[in-house]
Amino acid sequence: MSASIEITNVTKHYGALSVLDDISLSIKAGEFVVFLGPSGCGKSTLLRMIAGLEDVTAGTISVADRRVDTLPPGKRGVAMVFQSYALYPHMTVAQNMSFGLENIGLPKPEIERRVSQAAATLEIAHLLDRKPAKLSGGQRQRVAIGRAIVKEPKAFLFDEPLSNLDAALRGRTRLELAQLHARLGSTMIFVTHDQVEAMTLADRIVIMHNRKIEQIGTPMEIYRRPASRFVAGFVGSPAMNFVPLTSVTSNGGTINIGTSGLGDIHAAFHLPSGFSPDGASLGIRAEDVTVLPAGQTGIALKAEVVERLGDRTLIYGHLSDGTKLTAETDGRSEARGGDTLQIALDTTAIHLFDAAGTAHHSEGD
Amino acid sequence: MAESYRRSQWSNGLFILPYLSVFIVLLVFPLFWGAWLSLHKVDLFGPGRFVGLGNYARVLADPVFLQALRNSIVFVLVSVPSLVVLGLFLALALNKTTRTTSFLRGLFFSSSVLSVTIVTLIWRFVFIPGDGLLAVISEQFGVQPVNFLSTSGWSLFSVGVATVWWCIGLPMMLFLAALQQIPNDLYEAAALDNASPWRVLKRVTLPSIARTIMLVTIIQIVMQFQLFGQAQLMTNGGPNGTSRPLVMYIYEVGFVRWDVGKAAAASEFLFLIILVAAMAQYVVSSRKSEASE
Numbered sequence: 110m111s112a113s114i115e116i117t118n119v120t121k122h123y124g125a126l127s128v129l130d131d132i133s134l135s136i137k138a139g140e141f142v143v144f145l146g147p148s149g150c151g152k153s154t155l156l157r158m159i160a161g162l163e164d165v166t167a168g169t170i171s172v173a174d175r176r177v178d179t180l181p182p183g184k185r186g187v188a189m190v191f192q193s194y195a196l197y198p199h200m201t202v203a204q205n206m207s208f209g210l211e212n213i214g215l216p217k218p219e220i221e222r223r224v225s226q227a228a229a230t231l232e233i234a235h236l237l238d239r240k241p242a243k244l245s246g247g248q249r250q251r252v253a254i255g256r257a258i259v260k261e262p263k264a265f266l267f268d269e270p271l272s273n274l275d276a277a278l279r280g281r282t283r284l285e286l287a288q289l290h291a292r293l294g295s296t297m298i299f300v301t302h303d304q305v306e307a308m309t310l311a312d313r314i315v316i317m318h319n320r321k322i323e324q325i326g327t328p329m330e331i332y333r334r335p336a337s338r339f340v341a342g343f344v345g346s347p348a349m350n351f352v353p354l355t356s357v358t359s360n361g362g363t364i365n366i367g368t369s370g371l372g373d374i375h376a377a378f379h380l381p382s383g384f385s386p387d388g389a390s391l392g393i394r395a396e397d398v399t400v401l402p403a404g405q406t407g408i409a410l411k412a413e414v415v416e417r418l419g420d421r422t423l424i425y426g427h428l429s430d431g432t433k434l435t436a437e438t439d440g441r442s443e444a445r446g447g448d449t450l451q452i453a454l455d456t457t458a459i460h461l462f463d464a465a466g467t468a469h470h471s472e473g474d
Numbered sequence: 475m476a477e478s479y480r481r482s483q484w485s486n487g488l489f490i491l492p493y494l495s496v497f498i499v500l501l502v503f504p505l506f507w508g509a510w511l512s513l514h515k516v517d518l519f520g521p522g523r524f525v526g527l528g529n530y531a532r533v534l535a536d537p538v539f540l541q542a543l544r545n546s547i548v549f550v551l552v553s554v555p556s557l558v559v560l561g562l563f564l565a566l567a568l569n570k571t572t573r574t575t576s577f578l579r580g581l582f583f584s585s586s587v588l589s590v591t592i593v594t595l596i597w598r599f600v601f602i603p604g605d606g607l608l609a610v611i612s613e614q615f616g617v618q619p620v621n622f623l624s625t626s627g628w629s630l631f632s633v634g635v636a637t638v639w640w641c642i643g644l645p646m647m648l649f650l651a652a653l654q655q656i657p658n659d660l661y662e663a664a665a666l667d668n669a670s671p672w673r674v675l676k677r678v679t680l681p682s683i684a685r686t687i688m689l690v691t692i693i694q695i696v697m698q699f700q701l702f703g704q705a706q707l708m709t710n711g712g713p714n715g716t717s718r719p720l721v722m723y724i725y726e727v728g729f730v731r732w733d734v735g736k737a738a739a740a741s742e743f744l745f746l747i748i749l750v751a752a753m754a755q756y757v758v759s760s761r762k763s764e765a766s767e
C-alpha cells in the first residue's frame with residue numbers, strides 16, 4: 110500500500126516568479142518525511158505538485174515508479190489533508206468519507222466497511238451522521254484524516270494539518286499521527302513551519318529555503334550537523350549563537366579560531382584549505398555554553414535577560430565586544446539581568462560557517 | 475452598563491429614521507389606502523361609497539381579469555426558471571477572472587441598466603414583422619415568418635424573451651458572488667476525490683449556493699409578477715389580451731376606465747399572490763438551510 114516517491118529536477122514558476130528551483134528528492138516507501146521551512150519558501154507548492162493541484166514547470170514526479178506529474182489529482186493514488194480540512198459542508202461525516210470511494214465506483218458494502226473501520230480507528234464513529242459545522246476543530250481534523258485513510262492511498266500528504274488546533278490538541282494529534290504512521294506503514298509527507306512537529310514526527314526532514322532544498326536528513330543529523338548557517342539558525346530553540354571570526358590558523362587536525370568576543374578557541378576541525386575567516390562565523394548552541402561556578406574564570410558574558418523555564422534557565426546576554434550570545438544553565442541558577450557571568454564553550458560542539466553559509470563541524474563528537 | 479447599552483441601541487435607531495419615514499409614507503400608507511379603496515366604489519367624481527367585498531366579486535367575475543391572471547402565472551412559470559437556470563449557467567461559465575470573462579460579465583450585465591423603453595425598442599427590431607431581424611432571417615431560409623408580436627402565444631413568448639434578456643444581469647451577478655464565496659480547497663478536495671464535473675456541480679457547488687438560488691427565485695417571482703412596460707410597449711397586451719399581464723389589467727381598469735375601486739381590489743389580489751410566493755419560498759429555504767447545517 111505504501112509507495113516510494115521520486116521528485117526529479119522539479120522547477121516551479123508562477124509567471125515570472127520562480128518559487129522552486131531544480132528540486133530533487135527521493136522518498137522511500139513507508140517513510141515519514143517532513144518539509145520544514147519558513148513561510149513562503151514553497152513547501153505547500155511542492156506538496157501540491159505531488160498531489161496534482163499545481164502543474165510542474167519542469168521536471169518529473171513519480172509515485173511507486175510510475176510517472177504521475179501528467180495525471181489528474183485523483184489518478185495519482187495519493188490522499189491529502191488540507192490545512193483548512195476542506196470538508197464538504199453539506200455532507201455528513203460519513204458522506205464526506207465515502208464521496209471519493211463512490212466516485213471510483215467501489216461497491217457499497219466495501220465503502221461501508223472502510224468508513225466504519227476508519228471511524229473506529231479515529232474514534233469518530235459517533236459523529237458519522239453529523240455535518241462538519243457541528244464538529245469541533247479537533248473532530249474536523251479527524252474526519253479530514255479519515256477521508257484520506259478510507260482511500261487506502263499509496264501516500265498521505267499533509268499541509269500544516271495541526272496549525273488550526275490549540276496547543277494541547279496539537280500535541281496529542283501529533284502523537285496520534287505518529288501512531289497512525291506506525292500502524293499503517295504508509296508513506297507520509299508532512300508540511301510544517303513548526304520545528305517541533307518536524308523533529309518529533311519525521312524519519313527525515315527536508316529543510317527548504319529560498320527556492321532550494323537546504324538539507325535532507327534525520328532530525329538528529331539536522332540538529333547536530335546542520336548543512337548551512339540557515340539550517341543551524343532555523344532549527345533549535347533558542348536559535349544557535351553566531352559569533353564572527355577574525356582569524357583561523359590550522360595546525361594539523363586542530364585549528365585556532367580567533368574571535369573578538371570569545372577570544373581564541375582551540376578545536377578539532379578539518380577545514381578545506383581555502384577556508385577564509387572573512388565573513389565566516391562560529392556557531393554554538395546555547396546548551397553547549399556552560400555557565401561556570403562562581404570563582405572560576407572563563408569568557409565574560411554580561412546577562413541582559415534571564416528566562417526561567419523551570420527545568421532550565423536561558424541567559425540572553427552579550428560578550429565583551431557586544432556580540433549577542435545565549436547560554437543555557439540549570440533551573441536553579443540565581444543569575445539576574447545585569448550580572449556578569451563566566452562561561453565556557455563545549456569545543457566539540459562548535460560549527461564553523463564560511464561566508465557562503467556552508468557548515469563545517471567539529472570532529473570532536 | 476446595561477442601561478447605556480440599551481440607550482445606545484435606541485440612538486442607533488435614529489439612523490434609520492429618515493428611511494423609515496419615507497418607507498411608511500410611500501409604502502405602508504398606500505398599502506392601507508389601497509385596501510380602503512378596494513372596499514369602496516370610487517370614480518373620478520365625488521367621494522367613495524362603501525361596497526364591502528363587492529369590488530372583489532366583480533374582479534373575480536371578470537373574464538379579462540382571469541385571463542390576465544393566467545397570463546401572469548404562465549409568464550412567471552416560464553421566465554423565472556429561465557432566469558435562474560440561464561443566470562446560473564452564465565455565472566458558472568464566467569466564474570474565472572480573465573479579461574474575456576470580465577468583459578462578458580460586463581456585457582451581460584449591461585442590459586440591466588437600460589430603460590424598458592430602449593429594451594422594447596431593441597426587441598421590436600428583432601420581432602417586428604416585415605423588416606424585423608427574425609423575419610429577415612426566416613425569409614433567408616425560405617421559411618414563412620411568424621408574426622411574433624401579434625400571434626397568440628408568440629406575443630407573450632416574445633415579451634418573455636425581451637424580459638429575460640433585460641433581467642439576466644442581476645441573477646448572474648448574485649450567482650457569481652455566491653460562487654466566489656465557495657472555498658477553492660473544496661474543489662481541490664473533490665479533484666483528489668475523483669469527482670466528475672457533474673458530481674462536483676451537484677454535490678459541492680449547488681448545495682453551497684442553495685440559499686442564493688432561493689433568493690434569486692423569490693426576487694424574480696416578485697419582479698416578474700409586476701410585468702408591465704415590456705408588454706405594454708411591445709404587444710399592448712394583444713392579440714385579444716393573450717399577452718396582457720395583471721399589472722396592465724390594473725392599469726387599464728384604474729387609469730383608462732377609472733374604476734379605481736375595482737383596480738384596487740385587483741391590486742390586492744396581486745399583492746396576495748406575491749406575498750404567498752415570497753412566504754412559500756422563505757419557508758422552503760429556511761427549512762432547507764436548517765437541514766444543511
Ligand SMILES: Nc1ncnc2c1ncn2[C@@H]1O[C@H](COP(=O)(O)OP(=O)(O)O)[C@@H](O)[C@H]1O
Pocket residue numbers: 123126128146147148149150151152153154155
Ligand atoms: N497561485 C500562486 N500565484 C503566484 N504566486 C504563488 C501562488 N501560490 C504560491 N505563490 C507564491 O509561491 C511562494 C511559495 O508559496 P507556498 O508554497 O504556499 O509557501 P509555504 O507553503 O512554504 O508557506 C510564495 O512566495 C507565494 O507567494
Ligand SMILES: [Mg+2]
Pocket residue numbers: 152153154269
Ligand atoms: Mg503553506
